[in-house]
Amino acid sequence: MSKESDKQARTVGLGVLIFVILFFAIIGFLYVRATNNEDSSLVSSSETNQESSPSQEVTNWEEVDKIGLAKKLTQVGAILFYGESCPYCHEQIEAFGSGAEFLEKIDCYVAENSQICTEKNIEGVPSWVYKDDKKSGKQSLDDLAAWVGYKKQK
Numbered sequence: 001m002s003k004e005s006d007k008q009a010r011t012v013g014l015g016v017l018i019f020v021i022l023f024f025a026i027i028g029f030l031y032v033r034a035t036n037n038e039d040s041s042l043v044s045s046s047e048t049n050q051e052s053s054p055s056q057e058v059t060n061w062e063e064v065d066k067i068g069l070a071k072k073l074t075q076v077g078a079i080l081f082y083g084e085s086c087p088y089c090h091e092q093i094e095a096f097g098s099g100a101e102f103l104e105k106i107d108c109y110v111a112e113n114s115q116i117c118t119e120k121n122i123e124g125v126p127s128w129v130y131k132d133d134k135k136s137g138k139q140s141l142d143d144l145a146a147w148v149g150y151k152k153q154k
Contacts (some may be wrong), residue, residue, distance in 0.1 A: 061141050063097050064153045069141060070099035072150040080132035081122045083109040089126040092138045 061069075076120035082089035084107050090148075093100045108125055118128050128135040130148060145152070 041076045059113065061129045062153070063099070066095075066097045066141065067099035067102060069145055069148075069150045070096050070151065072104040072148055073130075074102055076148050077103065077131065078128055078144075078148055079120075081108050081117055081120065081125055081127045081129065083107060083125040085109060086125050088138045092126045095141055 024101055028036070079102055082093065083106055086134065093103070093105070096103060106113050106116060108114070121134070124136055126138055128139060128144070128147075133147075135143075144150075
């Protein structure tokens with residue numbers, strides 16, 4: 001009987017070992033696939049809905065106009081609601097170049113800001129709020145300029 005219970009224990013142990021190896025192999029595969037930027041099947045739907053990349057729109061804007069637009073947005077009371085870990089939020093902010101420091105921004109991922117984000121009905125970031133109007137998603141500088149009536153200097 002002892003010989004048979006040893007055989008069963010080894011069989012169970014081998015089964016558990018195979019399960020653990022397969023589990024970690026699958027997890028490793030998924031991790032590598034998720035971190036591989038060249039895999040187009042992992043593009044999120046929000047990424048495919050973006051209007052333009054910052055590199056495309058920024059080339060049409062001089063630095064002085066990016067700063068001017070950021071100051072105008074703040075002057076009229078427009079607020080960017082963003083999340084620190086949101087890549088589209090970073091793209092939106094980076095589109096302003098050095099003008100980003102003049103933007104009025106509220107990080108909705110910070111607990112102390114949750115009340116204002118809820119009051120403004122922020123359901124996703126980035127979102128812009130100006131007067132009673134709200135724009136969700138990353139916006140082009142041209143759209144934001146038209147929204148608040150900013151005219152380029154050139």
